[in-house]
Amino acid sequence: xxxxxxxxxxxxxxxxxxxxxxxxxxxxxxxxxxxxxxxxxxxxxxxxxxxxxxxxxxxxxxxxxxxxxxxxxxxxxxxxxxxxxxxxxxxxxxxxxxxxxxxxxxxxxxxxxxxxxxxxxxxxxxxxxxxxxxxxxxxxxxxxxxxxxxxxxxxxxxxxxxxxxxxxxxxxxxxxxxxxxxxxxxxxxxxxxxxxxxxxxxxxxxxxxxxxxxxxxxxxxxxxxxxxxxxxxxxxxxxxxxxxxxxxxxxxxxxxxxxxxxxxxxxxxxxxxxxxxxxxxxxxxxxxxxxxxxxxxxxxxxxxxxxxxxxxxxxxxxxxxxxxxxxxxxxxxxxxxxxxxxxxxxxxxxxxxxxxxxxxxxxxxxxxxxxxxxxxxxxxxxxxxxxxxxxxxxxxxxxxxxxxxxxxxxxxxxxxxxxxxxxxxxxxxxxxxxxxxxxxxxxxxxxxxxxxxxxxxxxxxxxxxxxxxxxxxxxxxxxxxxxxxxxxxxxxxxxxxxxxxxxxxx
Amino acid sequence: xxxxxxxxxxxxxxxxxxxxxxxxxxxxxxxxxxxxxxxxxxxxxxxxxxxxxxxxxxxxxxxxxxxxxxxxxxxxxxxxxxxxxxxxxxxxxxxxxxxxxxxxxxxxxxxxxxxxxxxxxxxxxxxxxxxxxxxxxxxxxxxxxxxxxxxxxxxxxxxxxxxxxxxxxxxxxxxxxxxxxxxxxxxxxxxxxxxxxxxxxxxxxxxxxxxxxxxxxxxxxxxxxxxxxxxxxxxxxxxxxxxxxxxxxxxxxxxxxxxxxxxxxxxxxxxxxxxxxxxxxxxxxxxxxxxxxxxxxxxxxxxxxxxxxxxxxxxxxxxxxxxxxxxxxxxxxxxxxxxxxxxxxxxxxxxxxxxxxxxxxxxxxxxxxxxxxxxxxxxxxxxxxxxxxxxxxxxxxxxxxxxxxxxxxxxxxxxxxxxxxxxxxxxxxxxxxxxxxxxxxxxxxxxxxxxxxxxxxxxxxxxxxxxxxxxxxxxxxxxxxxxxxxxxxxxx
Numbered sequence: 001x002x003x004x005x006x007x008x009x010x011x012x013x014x015x016x017x018x019x020x021x022x023x024x025x026x027x028x029x030x031x032x033x034x035x036x037x038x039x040x041x042x043x044x045x046x047x048x049x050x051x052x053x054x055x056x057x058x059x060x061x062x063x064x065x066x067x068x069x070x071x072x073x074x075x076x077x078x079x080x081x082x083x084x085x086x087x088x089x090x091x092x093x094x095x096x097x098x099x100x101x102x103x104x105x106x107x108x109x110x111x112x113x114x115x116x117x118x119x120x121x122x123x124x125x126x127x128x129x130x131x132x133x134x135x136x137x138x139x140x141x142x143x144x145x146x147x148x149x150x151x152x153x154x155x156x157x158x159x160x161x162x163x164x165x166x167x168x169x170x171x172x173x174x175x176x177x178x179x180x181x182x183x184x185x186x187x188x189x190x191x192x193x194x195x196x197x198x199x200x201x202x203x204x205x206x207x208x209x210x211x212x213x214x215x216x217x218x219x220x221x222x223x224x225x226x227x228x229x230x231x232x233x234x235x236x237x238x239x240x241x242x243x244x245x246x247x248x249x250x251x252x253x254x255x256x257x258x259x260x261x262x263x264x265x266x267x268x269x270x271x272x273x274x275x276x277x278x279x280x281x282x283x284x285x286x287x288x289x290x291x292x293x294x295x296x297x298x299x300x301x302x303x304x305x306x307x308x309x310x311x312x313x314x315x316x317x318x319x320x321x322x323x324x325x326x327x328x329x330x331x332x333x334x335x336x337x338x339x340x341x342x343x344x345x346x347x348x349x350x351x352x353x354x355x356x357x358x359x360x361x362x363x364x365x366x367x368x369x370x371x372x373x374x375x376x377x378x379x380x381x382x383x384x385x386x387x388x389x390x391x392x393x394x395x396x397x398x399x400x401x402x403x404x405x406x407x408x409x410x411x412x413x414x415x416x417x418x419x420x421x422x423x424x425x426x427x428x429x430x431x432x433x434x435x436x437x438x439x440x441x442x443x444x445x446x447x448x449x450x451x452x453x454x455x456x457x458x459x460x461x462x463x464x465x466x467x468x469x470x471x472x473x474x475x476x477x478x479x480x481x482x483x484x485x486x487x488x489x490x491x492x493x494x495x496x497x498x499x500x501x502x503x504x505x506x
Numbered sequence: 507x508x509x510x511x512x513x514x515x516x517x518x519x520x521x522x523x524x525x526x527x528x529x530x531x532x533x534x535x536x537x538x539x540x541x542x543x544x545x546x547x548x549x550x551x552x553x554x555x556x557x558x559x560x561x562x563x564x565x566x567x568x569x570x571x572x573x574x575x576x577x578x579x580x581x582x583x584x585x586x587x588x589x590x591x592x593x594x595x596x597x598x599x600x601x602x603x604x605x606x607x608x609x610x611x612x613x614x615x616x617x618x619x620x621x622x623x624x625x626x627x628x629x630x631x632x633x634x635x636x637x638x639x640x641x642x643x644x645x646x647x648x649x650x651x652x653x654x655x656x657x658x659x660x661x662x663x664x665x666x667x668x669x670x671x672x673x674x675x676x677x678x679x680x681x682x683x684x685x686x687x688x689x690x691x692x693x694x695x696x697x698x699x700x701x702x703x704x705x706x707x708x709x710x711x712x713x714x715x716x717x718x719x720x721x722x723x724x725x726x727x728x729x730x731x732x733x734x735x736x737x738x739x740x741x742x743x744x745x746x747x748x749x750x751x752x753x754x755x756x757x758x759x760x761x762x763x764x765x766x767x768x769x770x771x772x773x774x775x776x777x778x779x780x781x782x783x784x785x786x787x788x789x790x791x792x793x794x795x796x797x798x799x800x801x802x803x804x805x806x807x808x809x810x811x812x813x814x815x816x817x818x819x820x821x822x823x824x825x826x827x828x829x830x831x832x833x834x835x836x837x838x839x840x841x842x843x844x845x846x847x848x849x850x851x852x853x854x855x856x857x858x859x860x861x862x863x864x865x866x867x868x869x870x871x872x873x874x875x876x877x878x879x880x881x882x883x884x885x886x887x888x889x890x891x892x893x894x895x896x897x898x899x900x901x902x903x904x905x906x907x908x909x910x911x912x913x914x915x916x917x918x919x920x921x922x923x924x925x926x927x928x929x930x931x932x933x934x935x936x937x938x939x940x941x942x943x944x945x946x947x948x949x950x951x952x953x954x955x956x957x958x959x960x961x962x963x964x965x966x967x968x969x970x971x972x973x974x975x976x977x978x979x980x981x982x983x984x985x986x987x988x989x990x991x992x993x994x995x996x997x998x
Contacts, residue, residue: 069983137901144895147940151948159948163940170900170936174929177910181917181925 005049006062006078006128009042009092013120020117025110032103035113039096039120046092050489053085058492060130060195068134073191077131082493083274086349086486087127087267094263094356095120097468098256101360104367105153105254112153115145116256123264127271132180132192136173142265143169146257154252161245161252168235168245176232179225183280186221198279201500206283226284229277230292236269237326239296240303250319251372255363258315262322262359263352270329270348274341278333279500286504289334294417297330298424298431305434309441314365314372317442318358321398324431325351325406331421331428332413336501340416341494342487347409349486350397350479354406357394357472361387364465365446368458374442379451380458387461388447390469397476399439400432405479507568514570517577519558520585521625527551528618535611545600548614549593552621556589567996573693575629576996583992584628584760587846591753592621594854594967599745601964603865608653608743616653617749620646624757628764631694633682636761637675640721643754644671650749651742663741670734671724678721684714694769695998701782702772708784715787718765719794725758728798728824736805739817744864747813748857751820752850759827759846763839766831768995777836792832796927799825803934812860812870815938816853819897822935823849829912829928833919836993841911843989848908848978852896855971858964859890866958872942877951883958885965887946889972894939896975899932904978911986 016038023031054061063079080088098116105112122145125138143166151162183197184190186204191197206220214224235242246266250258273293278285304324311317325347332344364387365380366372381388397404400411410432418425461469479486515522530551531544538544559582567578575581596617599605605613623642630636648671652664686692688710689700701711724731739747766787771779781787802821809815827849830842860870863886867874879887896905909932916925960968978985 071983071986140901140906144900148947151944159944162948163937163944166940167933167936170898171930171933174932177913178917178922178925178929181914182922184914185918 004064005045006080006088007064009045009049009088010078010121010124010128012041013038013095013117013124017114017117017121020110020114023110028106028109031109031113032099035117036096036099038117039092039099042092042120042124043096046089049080049085050089053080053489055082055488055490056492058082058496063130068131072133073189073193074133075131075193076134077193078128078134079130080128082490083345083497084127084271085489086345087264087271088124090267090349090352091120091123091127091264093471094259094352095123097356097471098259100464101256101259101363101468102254103464108152112149115148119145119149119260123260123268126268130194132184132194132197134192135194136177136180139173139176139268143173146261146265149257150249150253153254153257156252157248158252161248164245165249168242172232172235172242175228179228179232182221182225182228194276194280201280201282204281220284222281222284223288226277226281226288229281230273230288233269233272233277234292234296236272237266237300237330238269238323239326239330240300240323243300243304243323246323247316247319250322250359251313251315255359255366258319258359258363259356262319262355266322266326267348267352270326270333270344274333274345274497278497282501283504285501286506289336290421293330293334294421294424297327297332297334298428300324300327300330301428301431302327302434305431305438309434309438312374314362314374314442314446315359317374317438318355318362321358321435321438322351322355324435325355325398327431328410328413328428331417331424332409335413335416335420336498336505337416337419338491338495338498339412340420341498342491343409343412343414343416345490345494346405346479346483346486347413350405350409350476353472353475353479354394354397357390357469357476358398360465360469360472361391361394364461365458369455374445377446377452377455378449379447380455381447382451383455383458384460386466390461390466390473391447392443393473393476394469395439395443397480399436403477403480405476405483408480408483507566508573509568509570511571517562517565517568517570520555520562520589521622523551523555523558524618524622524625527555528615528622531611531614531618535615541610542600544610544614545596548618549596551618552589552593552596556586556593559585559589564991567994569631569996570629573695574632574635575626576631577629578996579992579994580764581629581760583843583989584756585625587756587850588621588624588628588753591749591756591850591854592617594971595745595749595753597963597967598748598854598858598861601865601961601967602743602745602861604654604743604861605745608655613650613653616646616650617746620650620749620753624753624760627757628760630761631764631769633685633692633694633697636765637679637682637721640678640725640761641675643725643757644675647671647746647750647754650746651738653746654743657741659741660743661741663738667734667738670731674721674724674731677717681714681717681720684710684717688714694765698769698997701770708782711782712785712787712790715766715785716790719762722758722762722765723794725754726762726824726827727755727758727821728794728828729801729821730797732798732802732821732824735821736814736817739820740811740814740870744813744857744861744870747817748854751816751857752846752853755820755824756846756850759842762831763842764995767839768997771834779834779836781834788832788834791828792921792924795825795828795832796924797825798822798828799928799931801825803931803938806935806938809938810872812872812875812942813857815872815942816856816860819935819938820853822931823853823897825931826909826912826928829916829921829924832921832924833915835915835919837915837918838912840986840989840993841908841915843992844911844982844985845908847985847989848896848904851971851974851978852893852903852905855889855893855968855975856897858968858971859886859893862886862960862964862968863958865961866956872945874955875942875945876949876955878946878958881951881955881958883960886958886960886968889968890946891943892972892975894943896979898936898939902976902979904975904982907979907982
């Protein structure tokens with residue numbers, strides 16, 4: 001059983017999809033409960049994984065390896081290490097909770113849950129895949145269900161948002177495909193095995209190519225491949241200027257899908273950079289990190305925060321706050337210090353939890369008021385005290401209040417980046433102030449002040465909604481007080497990753 | 507093995523069976539009352555011929571009929587493709603209301619004759635034979651295109667097809683006359699011997715090849731010989747369109763590869779082909795490939811008719827396939843063969859859905875697909891989405907593997923520009939494929955949109971094609987082995 005734990009975690013939801021498709025489409029509750037049932041085993045296995053994962057071991061654990069297409073050296077190869085373990089846990093948890101956040105879906109229930117489970121399988125697959133080909137399949141596999149989930153069950157401009165998301169991501173992933181093929185044909189003997197490709201990282205040429213503009217930039221083969229992969233990942237993060245799909249997709253997507261988008265999909269971008277760009281192309285990483293990770297990340301922090309401040313739509317505000325918070329991840333990983341990089345990975349985890357909560361929080365009032373206009377509320381604290389309490393927890397965590405998880409990761413990132421980029425860090429730190437600004441202003445406008453007459457009788461948050469938010473809130477507090485629960489899992493692998501790149505720094 | 511007329515007949519069973527079926531259908535047409543039965547008899551004949559073809563697959567190969575045609579795995583591969591296409595299209599026709607209105611006996615006869623022409627296109631090793639086989643396919647295609655009685659579009663399409671076809675084959679035969687003049691023979695082996703050694707004028711040869719390419723390119727539908735295809739695809743009965751899009755496309759690829767590879771190139775180390783020295787052929791094909799895919803995709807963006815959109819998408823796919831020629835090696839050719847099989851499956855699938863919808867609505871505009879998934883036609887809508895995403899090249903569908911092998915071949919030979927143009931084209935193509943998906947799933951039907959029922963026969967065929975699209979997306983090993991074996995040319 002435990003030999004194939006990652007395979008079970010990946011394919012259980014897929015089996016669930018098939019079961020759901022076979023159920024009669026009129027039995028809505030049966031479909032919902034079945035879907036929930038199929039996300040429980042991955043969650044339990046995730047808990048088991050958490051207990052049994054050896055944080056001191058920097059290498060890959062729980063590996064499974066089968067030949068798939070031997071003629072092309074394509075294999076089914078999965079495993080986890082410190083880079084992916086936190087993401088695997090996050091995926092299992094959020095997938096489970098989001099089934100309950102989707103309970104209110106009434107249209108095409110069967111299709112929704114079937115697609116959701118397929119999405120779940122694709123996401124898990126991305127984080128555990130160690131074969132480049134397999135990774136790409138899972139990466140693309142997520143796109144289709146996401147397109148339909150936004151496009152069919154989304155808001156008024158759902159079609160535009162869905163196709164925009166699809167086109168952006170496909171654009172990035174085809175560049176990634178070319179990069180994968182280029183690496184494949186450079187390797188000898190040819191392989192898609194990521195660990196093999198990483199072991200041969202010194203083979204990828206760094207001498208500038210004799211072609212404009214690469215000769216002027218001094219970019220070799222390695223840099224071009226790095227860039228192709230980076231664009232693919234940057235679109236997912238989303239890094240400026242590829243971020244414009246995100247507000248649209250978030251605003252139109254149903255609540256649970258927003259949670260998945262912000263909580264898990266965005267992490268795939270930064271995860272991909274850590275998993276692939278860093279160890280496989282260390283020289284290019286060292287050369288390009290300042291501009292494309294550190295500076296762009298800082299810009300993301302400030303730009304995202306300023307955009308968030310200007311939003312009138314609550315969900316759009318949370319979406320832009322994601323752009324801002326993902327900037328910390330980019331800045332942290334570019335510092336190549338133990339603080340910075342573990343702060344980055346912790347921030348990925350924390351942001352998944354916190355933004356998940358924020359989107360659930362917006363979903364609660366949207367379900368009741370059917371609008372998300374920040375100015376349209378006011379004084380909700382008097383009407384819905386419990387809801388306001390949980391929301392405040394999420395908002396303060398997002399703001400980086402000490403004692404809550406967001407604080408730890410932001411501080412670690414800034415500590416790490418200070419050692420390498422002091423000026424950028426000063427700018428990044430101003431992002432913290434801007435974040436506090438727009439979030440406090442939001443609390444004031446939505447929860448405090450005079451109660452809006454229209455919402456005097458708004459029902460309090462119900463048990464199901466609380467059930468989706470409370471586990472996240474508990475994690476926010478636990479990680480905020482005792483961050484080692486996550487940091488101990490990731491530290492060894494990340495230190496090793498740093499050591500791969502550091503020798504290449506000029 | 508160089509066989510004469512009578513000895514060749516032992517290796518001629520597939521063609522013989524097909525010819526017998528054609529004649530049988532003509533005769534039975536006079537006596538059989540239920541014309542639908544003729545379609546079934548035709549399918550039976552094709553299956554028999556397919557069995558004979560598979561029996562021959564893997565034999566050592568040789569010249570037949572005094573070097574007019576050749577027997578090798580490569581030609582047998584394309585015969586199998588043509589037969590499979592014919593069988594599937596006959597099956598599709600059986601479930602098409604559009605075809606119900608035409609004369610069944612003649613329809614089946616013409617379709618089978620066209621298939622027979624494709625057999626010869628795949629196997630001819632003589633310029634004269636190549637020309638005749640191409641014309642056999644073309645002429646039957648013109649008639650099939652104009653087969654809808656009292657339909658102006660259909661007649662117009664047929665006339666356009668005929669005029670373009672006439673010009674293209676005239677150009678081609680002119681080019682062939684140049685080659686004959688330079689090489690002194692019509693026989694491929696003779697041409698090979700004459701040109702590989704001699705120091706013939708390269709400019710003259712280049713011009714001759716471009717002329718010949720006009721004829722082949724018109725069958726494969728690449729720019730600038732593509733003008734006919736949107737009108738013909740839209741005007742022709744849908745099953746005929748489906749047949750043209752996969753059958754004559756494949757046969758065109760066969761005749762092109764046969765002429766430019768075994769006849770004009772020398773197979774070197776590691777599966778690399780050396781084309782005639784000092785003829786800048788790959789660069790020329792590279793340009794044609796890039797222009798074709800870009801033009802096809804950009805033109806498809808704004809189409810309102812599904813068949814017309816699929817016509818432009820077919821042009822784009824011809825451009826993708828050409829990438830396999832540019833690299834001049836067996837990897838590229840194998841990727842092309844793989845792509846042909848995959849394209850056959852997914853494109854026929856897409857046209858089958860067009861047939862199903864047209865059976866119910868009588869029309870083929872994108873608007874007629876509005877909310878298809880919610881109009882009692884969830885299965886065809888889901889299958890159509892699978893085919894369209896497969897055409898886009900998304901994993902884990904077969905179309906992705908097709909493109910994957912093509913990209914791999916191109917990147918291996920370091921044609922990075924071509925690879926980048928091709929992947930960007932894939933992104934562009936997503937837009938129009940997804941637009942149809944959007945209309946089917948994301949839009950909701952209006953009161954005037956009726957239900958779209960589906961016959962059992964069409965459902966089975968649809969399930970088959972959809973299943974193959976999914977299976978070849980994750981388990982393509984046997985298909986790769988098959989295309990690999992099929993890359994065996996008999997040269998001497």
